[in-house]
Amino acid sequence: MIFRKFAIGTALATLLATAGTAERGSDGALSIIYWQAPSILNPFLSGGTKEQEISSLILEPLARYDETGQLQPWLTTEVPTVANGGVSEDLTSITWKIAPGIMWSDGTAFTANDVKFTADYCMHPKGGCAQLSRFGGVTSVKVIDAMTVKVNFDQPTPFPYGPFVGAESPILQKAQFENCMGPKAQECTEQNFGPVGTGPFVVTEFRPNDVITLDASQNYRDPAKPAFATLTVKGGGDATAAGRAVMETGEFDYAWNLQLAPDVIAGMQEGGKGTPVTGFGPLVERLMVNFTDPSPDLPEGARSTRKHPHPFLTDINVRKALSLAIDRSLLVEIGYGQAGKLTCNVVPAPEAYNSSANNDCVTQDLEGAKALLDGAGWVDSDGDGVRDKDGVKLSILYQTSTNAVRQDFQALIKDWWNRIGVETELRNLDGSVFFGGDPGSPDTVQKFYADIEMYANTFNGTDPQSYLGRWRCGNEPRPETQWRGENVPRFCSRDYGALHDELSQTADLAERSRIAKALNDILMQEYAIIPLVHRGRLSAHANSLGGVKINVWDSELWNVADWYRIKSD
Amino acid sequence: MSNLSVGNIPAAPPSSRWRDIWSRFKRHKGAVIGGGGLIFITLFVLIGPCIWTLEATRIDIRARDMRPIYTALWNGDAKIGWTHPLGTDQLGRDLLSQMIEGGRTSLAVGWASMILALVLGTLVGVLSGFFNRLDFWLMRFTDLVLSLPILPLLLVAVTLFRQPLRTNFGPETGMFILIVGVVGLTSWMQTARIVRADVLVLKERDFIQATRSIGTRPFGIITRHLLPNVLSPIMVSATLGLATAIITESALSFLGVGFPSDFPTWGKLLADAVQRMEEYPERVFLPGIAISLTVLAVNFLGDGLRDALDPRIRGR
Structure with a gap:
């Protein structure tokens, strides 16, 4: 990360040096490649990240997350909180004050009516809005005056930053979309392909699933920005080709989301035209421990349910020994390189929620693991190299999806577990089946017909409340719920539930962070979830492109107005 | 032709x-x-495992990414050593022992499913070619199996049969039976069609008519006169079938419905190495060459056998 600090430092220095001379459009053309091509520019009609990111060049929300995960006012004067009176004492409403002087790209003024219209547009019962969950619990949006808008919720909402925050929920222009409400939303091709926005760029041509050309907006609020006069976004291809186009051949200035092995990225970087940048959200590669018995001898419908506790994974000493035997720094080095970090938490980010109570996990301790198992009575009594107790053998079925890095991880972890006397059988399943969630398939994450399974998961935004709520009693997948539910380990703790209830009634951010950390610590110290690697998102930009701050909490293009060409003189 | 067989x-x-x-x-x-x-x-x-005793699945992370010994000829700085003459993979597993271990599985899967497919294909082909009454039903059945999409079929088969096979035979043998079965049962159709076509032509020939006229029973005609004459197309499908079986097995493993991921086969070694093909070409070449050599050897063998067995050119 020294490199990153250095890069930001350089960028700041250059920015200071050029700030006096910059003017709109002085840096010519910018080109961006997204290997998944956007098909629409209205984020309310698409659940895809690619559409949200590209439309964030044009459309903007009232507030958004910066690269550290902090909320920043964007089209408003400040972020409303209880302290500044923007959020009511009973947590049932939030009032946004729009910053003066903001214009749509067609030259008309941006007002509270546009904000209210956006809510009506998305909450229209026949509209099929993809971001409806952002408006969950909203009863009404009221225009107080031209510059003030108030959102009312049906119950106390400690985290009221769902609507109008982030790239998933920007503001649409009322004048443009007025006739596109409800069932007509999909028919408004002209509007959906060329929305009028407050952002730094305006669409000149949109070819779905191919190329988008944009010009700098003449009505953007900062007269010196954006530095680029035109912008081309090319879609399609694959991650390898996109990485090459930026780092080896220099055809493009920015490539998004390069999921490639560390040595492959390093090979591209030798091309010398570009630099990879990494951002870390809360994405963690982890092992899920099954607290219930997945034995095939049990009848269908009783397998992997709470009626049958697991024969040996219910013993905390076994779970802890499995965690102790893992060398996490080696996993990071082999699988992810600079796109991975060590972590001992399931919520490693934002920084305010990252607990420091479990840091012991970073060192591998095979002897400690063996001693723990010996102490708990798990010894190799029949000399076959596998520990057992009361006729139960420590024999684990360990499954994950098919992916080169994951199979390397499986081989390594199997090796470590064999050394502490735990027999492991590996199984890898096709990703579309494993993550498919089909209740008829025995091979899904939710059915969990294995002892241990490995995958990565994350949450949207910066608030972990609903994410931590997954591991409460009663939320486990089971036949009665058609195998839906997010408590995959089938972990159940009364203390955990009580603490989570407390979290959902607390508004104070410091207090919330304390409770969230405590919840994370329960999961970690019970070894219900064994974290392996904190994974980042890796993109690449040309060496001549300045101002890039990769952001995993919002659109990666969130600060495209601040990007500039580094002059090589 | 006729002057040869006189x-x-x-x-x-x-x-x-x-x-x-x-x-x-x-x-x-x-x-x-x-x-x-x-x-x-x-x-x-x-015999390989008795001579080269290093375990194929043993991980030695300090010795990872070693190059084969011959790399020293053009690159003096390469990481090489006689402990791993063909180098190691990204987790430090010895490539030579993986090749030996993988070859065992690949050859066994290849031979077993090829034989299964051949037996089925020849049986269906001869029966439908020889017995007019069976022809329609058997050939429509062949068309039916041909039109089945293989991949969903495989996924269904794995879902249904993996668990019982795993419980009865263990994860590796169970999967072996499943793969051999599935590959064999889905690749006999070409053989059946070719054999049927040849049998249809042959059974109208004079020598078959002559055999019929002296009262040879159908079974006798098939074994004594038809089978030796259709041996050449069978041999050709056999050589193709062996290669297909090895490739299908690796595709299955790649999709995660094959053998456990730490159980080496040639196809899987090849698939795993593609990502790092530029830096470590030997990891692709060695299993690739092994597959090609095997298929080539079977092809030549089949060619020679055909010439030796074909009654029409016998005694030339």
Whole structure:
């Protein structure tokens, strides 16, 4: 990360040096490649990240997350909180004050009516809005005056930053979309392909699933920005080709989301035209421990349910020994390189929620693991190299999806577990089946017909409340719920539930962070979830492109107005 | 053609017939080399583990990414060592022992499913070609199986049968039976069609009519006259089938419905190495060459066998 600090430092220095001379459009053309091509520019009609990111060049929300995960006012004067009176004492409403002087790209003024219209547009019962969950619990949006808008919720909402925050929920222009409400939303091709926005760029041509050309907006609020006069976004291809186009051949200035092995990225970087940048959200590669018995001898419908506790994974000493035997720094080095970090938490980010109570996990301790198992009575009594107790053998079925890095991880972890006397059988399943969630398939994450399974998961935004709520009693997948539910380990703790209830009634951010950390610590110290690697998102930009701050909490293009060409003189 | 077969009706006792075949087989140089190659590869994977005792799945992370010993010829700085003559993979597993271990599985899967497919294909082909009453139903059944999309079929088969096979035979043997079964049951159709076409032509020929006229039973006609004559297309499908079986097995493993991921096969070694092909070409070349050599050897062998067995060119 020294490199990153250095890069930001350089960028700041250059920015200071050029700030006096910059003017709109002085840096010519910018080109961006997204290997998944956007098909629409209205984020309310698409659940895809690619559409949200590209439309964030044009459309903007009232507030958004910066690269550290902090909320920043964007089209408003400040972020409303209880302290500044923007959020009511009973947590049932939030009032946004729009910053003066903001214009749509067609030259008309941006007002509270546009904000209210956006809510009506998305909450229209026949509209099929993809971001409806952002408006969950909203009863009404009221225009107080031209510059003030108030959102009312049906119950106390400690985290009221769902609507109008982030790239998933920007503001649409009322004048443009007025006739596109409800069932007509999909028919408004002209509007959906060329929305009028407050952002730094305006669409000149949109070819779905191919190329988008944009010009700098003449009505953007900062007269010196954006530095680029035109912008081309090319879609399609694959991650390898996109990485090459930026780092080896220099055809493009920015490539998004390069999921490639560390040595492959390093090979591209030798091309010398570009630099990879990494951002870390809360994405963690982890092992899920099954607290219930997945034995095939049990009848269908009783397998992997709470009626049958697991024969040996219910013993905390076994779970802890499995965690102790893992060398996490080696996993990071082999699988992810600079796109991975060590972590001992399931919520490693934002920084305010990252607990420091479990840091012991970073060192591998095979002897400690063996001693723990010996102490708990798990010894190799029949000399076959596998520990057992009361006729139960420590024999684990360990499954994950098919992916080169994951199979390397499986081989390594199997090796470590064999050394502490735990027999492991590996199984890898096709990703579309494993993550498919089909209740008829025995091979899904939710059915969990294995002892241990490995995958990565994350949450949207910066608030972990609903994410931590997954591991409460009663939320486990089971036949009665058609195998839906997010408590995959089938972990159940009364203390955990009580603490989570407390979290959902607390508004104070410091207090919330304390409770969230405590919840994370329960999961970690019970070894219900064994974290392996904190994974980042890796993109690449040309060496001549300045101002890039990769952001995993919002659109990666969130600060495209601040990007500039580094002059090589 | 006709002047070749004149006066060459086989009449000698079986023992001399086989000697006859062997002497003709010997004259086909490619067949001898192919047969020798196949025997060598088979011995390599069977006896190999006794000579090269390093365990194929043993991880030695400090010795990872080692190059084969011959790399020293052009690159003096390469990470090489006699402990791993063919180098190691990204987790430090020895490539030579993986090749040996992988070859065992690949050859076993290849042979077993090829034989299964051949037996089925020949049976269906001969029956439908010879017996008019069966022809329609058997061929429509063949069309039906041909039109089934293989991948969903495989996924269904794995879902249904993996668990019982795993409980009864263990994860590796169970998966072996499943893969051999699935590959065999889905690749017999081409053989069946080719064999049927040949049988249809043959059974109208004069020598078959003659055999019929002297009262030979259908079983006798099939084994004594039809099968030796359709041996060449069978041999060709066999050689193709062996290659297909090895490739299908690796595709299955790649999709995660095959053997456990730490159980090496040639196809899987190849698939795993593609990502790092530029830096470590040997990891692709070695299993690739092994697959190609095996298929080539079987091809030559089949060619020689066809020439030696074909009654029409016997005694040339």
